Amino acid sequence: MDLQIFIAFFIILRLRKKFKTKTAFPQWEKILLGLMFVCIALFTVQASFNFLKPLSGWIANGVVAVVLGIIYLNDEFSSERPTMFAVLPLILVSFVEDVFKLISISFYNKIHYFFEAASFFAFIWMIALLIINNKQRKALIKEQSKTHEEEQKNKFMASMKAQLEIQVAERTAELTSQKETLEEALTELKTTQAQLIQSEKLASLGELTAGIAHEIQNPLNFINNFSEVNTELIEEMKEAIAKGDSEEVLAIAADIAANEQKINHHGKRADSIVKGMLQHSRNSNGIKEPTDINKLADEYLRLAYHGLRAKDKSFNAAMKTDFDRYIPPINVIPQDIGRVILNLITNAFYAASQPSALPDNTVAANHKTPTVWVTTALIPPTEDEGTLVSLTVRDNGPGIPANIMDKIFQPFFTTKPTGQGTGLGLSMSYDIITKGHGGQLTVHTSEGTGTEFTILLPA
Structure with a gap:
């Protein structure tokens, strides 16, 4: 129990x-x-x-x-x-x-x-x-x-998730606000960039204007002179017709015809210069067309030189060219390539006119003649690449210091005094050659000796 x-x-x-x-x-x-x-x-x-x-x-x-x-x-x-x-x-x-x-x-x-x-x-x-x-x-x-x-x-x-969701929502709102601010800043930056690019184009056009005026004056002088000669020959022809001297009439007619050919030649030359200026000034249509690179380089070399001479009467420099006559017309955008060539040549003239900065400055070095070389060449194809066309612009200026070599293609970087450059020239040139034409733009410099820019374009 x-x-x-x-x-x-x-x-x-x-x-x-x-x-x-x-x-x-x-x-x-x-x-x-x-x-x-x-x-x-x-x-x-x-x-x-x-x-x-x-x-x-x-x-x-x-x-x-x-x-x-x-x-x-x-x-x-x-x-x-x-x-x-x-x-x-x-x-x-x-x-x-x-x-x-x-x-x-x-x-x-x-x-x-x-x-x-x-x-x-x-x-x-x-x-x-x-x-x-x-x-x-x-x-x-x-x-x-x-x-x-x-x-x-x-x-x-769950509590942490709720807190994180609140934080994510707050962060998302913050990021959205920052995104809107950045988009506004980007829009303003693009507008400013477009204005600066247009300013750079107008600056290069201004440099061309004086050179074009000088270049166009020569063919106009020839046209005026031959026109005056033809006027005199026509009077002589009338007298010969009145006398019945047919041989004299034929000789005078032959001279008039020859003069007319010269007038036509120089007229076309003036027309070509004006077209080149208009082509440079208008916006690029982005269409590639067969272009004589030698002719393009020669025109912009002389126009750049005379443009600088018009701005500074004391400026003087030697121009040397070596064009490969076997280069066929290549497909490029003429307006864009023209801007690149003009920019490189203008920079070369500017660099060549600067005094040498070598420690052992000599009288001969300080009194050297500023010189710019422009050369073209047809490069045969290799296993890695097809046929290329090279265009080289070289000067005998003081060269580019090693500490700024990695900055020269950056937008807005310039070594020129304030007001003389926007710092967009080389940056635009690099984009035009590499992105617009699938080419290469390289630079080789030696302090105290000079600088050489080389453009490589597919032929």
Whole structure:
């Protein structure tokens, strides 16, 4: 009987320990507390009054039945059902043993060994199940703890995600604002760049104007002179016709025809110069056309020279050319290539007119004649490249310092005094040759000796 009371007391303690903090089940708190007092009373009765042991035993069975019923019928105690199944065999054996004692004590004494064996195996069953249940409970608690940690982690991650989303939204708004600001700045920069490029074109056109005026004056002088001669020859022809001198008339007619050819030649020359100026001044249409590179280089060389002479009467320089007459017309954009050639030649004249900066400056070095060389050549094809056409512009100026060599093709970089250059000439020239024509623009310089720019274009 003591075992049944102990089992009931043990189960009640487990239930109270589990649910004493559960404010949602106050009714079970009172019931379990009452059953605990009943178990304590039964312990006291059995210890003090032997004659009451049978009665207290059946009361203990009733208490156990009530406790097991509470566990079985109420879902809030479902976690203790494994404990119920662990002690149930031992309780059943004890209950059957009490029944046999009540029916016939003599018969019970004959078979009590069976009950002792059954109680032993039931006890082993209870211990085994309690151990297993305890392990399962620990595993469940561990799993619940892990699940709780994961839930906390998920909540934390969700909180961090929400914060990150807010930060991303703020950063996106900031980046959008910066993007709009940059787009506005880029638009302004493109407008400014277009204005500077147009300014560079107008500056080069201004340099050409004086040279063109000088160049066009020569053919105009020839045209005027031959026109005056033809006027005199016509008067002589009239006199010869009046005299009937046919031979004299034919001779004068031949002279007039020859003069007309010369007038036509120089007229075409003047027309060519004017067309070249118009071609240089208008915007490029981006269409490549067969172009005589030698003729283009020769025209811009003389126009650049006379343009500089018009701006500075004291300027003087020698011009030397070596054109390869076997170069066929090549497909280029004449306006763009003309601007490149003009820019390189103008820079060469400017550099050649500068004093030498060598440490051992000599009188001969300071009084050297500024000279610009313009040469062209047809380069045979190789395994890596097809036929190329090279155009070289060289001067005998002071050269380019090594510390600025990597900057000369950068936009807005110039070594000229303020107001004499925009710093866009070489940058535009590099883009025209490399990007617009698939060619190369290289530079070789030696301080105190001069600089050489070489253009390579596909033939």
